[in-house]
Amino acid sequence: MLKKFVGSLLATRYSLPTLGIIIVLLIWPLLVPRFYIYILSLIFVTALLAMSLNLTVGYGGLFQFHHGAFYGVGAYAAALVLTRTSLPVWVGYIAGPIAAAVAGLLIGWFCVRLSQLYFAMLQISLGSLIWAIVFRWYDFTGGDDGLYGIPRPSILSSTNNTYYFILLVLVACLVALYIIVKSPFGATLQAIRDNPQRCEAIGVNVRRHQLMAIVIATFFAGIAGVLFVILERSVFPDLLFWTLSLEIFIMCLLGGWFTFAGPMLGAAIIVTLRTFVGRHTEYWTLILGVILILLIFFLPEGVMGYLLRIGESANQRIGEAANQRIGESANRRISGRS
């Protein structure tokens, strides 16, 4: 099975670039100063977060507007177990994704009963509620100071080891997400994104499916939260603030939300921008805004979508025809109703 999986990976035309990237990532810590190791680790964490969001946004068509809340819940759950209890470290690490998935289940249960923008508004409200609790509850969560000096096992104490551990977890999660996306569940989820009404008519319990997607996505967001704790050894309420959710949403759009790996690329671009532009000006979001405007006009399918399209120029005409048809049928649907 593994042999077949690796074989099929190598068989695709993306195998060479992928292999190149893997080698660079493996030897990266040997080549650059510590700061850059840290930055890449942060990109990995954020990439996993964006990938988990894209399961709901790109594949599920859900308006998951406050995904950051679940990232924060995962991070705080791990941090609280590690600082407030004497339980073993791994309990804290497992508590993160589980707490995030439970929060996803509770909030999602309400959200899937609403559609589109109402879904988004309810999720932002409920997510902000969690933020407010964390922000205010000084005795337990440390309030706006957050929690810091969170212990980590000695094996993860060096920057390099942390880097490799995070990379390992990221790869494992990517494989898991890939399997999920390519499963019958993933296929059905994409069908729901395209046409929920039709999906109900072919015997799919749409709400249950959407809820399942949210729980899986929030579980992976929780893992990203735990990785953040391992990397930063601190948590603070900003992790749950809605602006972060917006940022990861932009990562998905920027990287290409209809591609599997696009959100990772988006995460890399935004974290890099935030780090290096943010050093020169606190108004780095201004540049982000300009990029976003350019993106909407010139790369509506995101950077990864654009790159893949160059790679498949032969299929380009088909794709454009598809988009045109989609537009037409949408128009017909609208005019048909009036």
Place this chain on the structure above:
Amino acid sequence: MLQVEAVHKSFGDFTAVYGANLTVGKGDLVAVIGPNGAGKTTLFNLITGQLKPDKGRIVFKGEEINGLPPYEICRRGIGRSFQIVNIFPRLTVFENVQVAVLSQQRQSSNIFSPARNLAVAETNDILESVGLLDKAGNIAGSLSHGDQKILEIAIALGNKPELLILDEPTAGMSPEETAATMRLIKQLASTQGLTILFCEHDMDVVFDIAQSIMVMHHGQTLIQGKPEEVRRNKEVQEAYLGGEVDA
């Protein structure tokens, strides 16, 4: 197989369906006709659960199904196509049908096995039976309108329905496409033993292939009977001559 008894549905002040009655026996090919706005699509939406009736009973295979959610009704054996193309535009033709077959096999929540190995033979059989196999890899949104309407039917077949409801399967088609589609529907009914309920504007087509015709006017059932009975009926003639002539 299917009984619709005195079903009512209104939207605010507007009554779309006002006392509709319909009987579909096993293996029948039944047509619903009526002028625009007679409530045909609303009636279909009531049967398949997209809408809930205000009053009346809908009985399928001896069980009352009114008020059940659409996916539950589908699982009991009623498949449908829609009047306005209602497919999964970003998926391939193959995937469009496969998703339905996976749902029928109760595999939709399986997150571990690769979907590309599942339900392949069944999906290809369906695509072959409707003549879309050579377009299996195309993105569904890029198909011609006629092919998209055929894909509609193929998706519905993916659920192995006992009763197939087709809401204007030939809407927007050219005369040649219409004829081909109707041949296909007839063929499906005879080779797969499907019970089919459909509505259609082309009267020649309806009187040609339907075994039983139900006429709706202003949301009410005027008559249901054999084609000859319906053709002779005075009320039907008035309804059509008084309203728009669609035939």
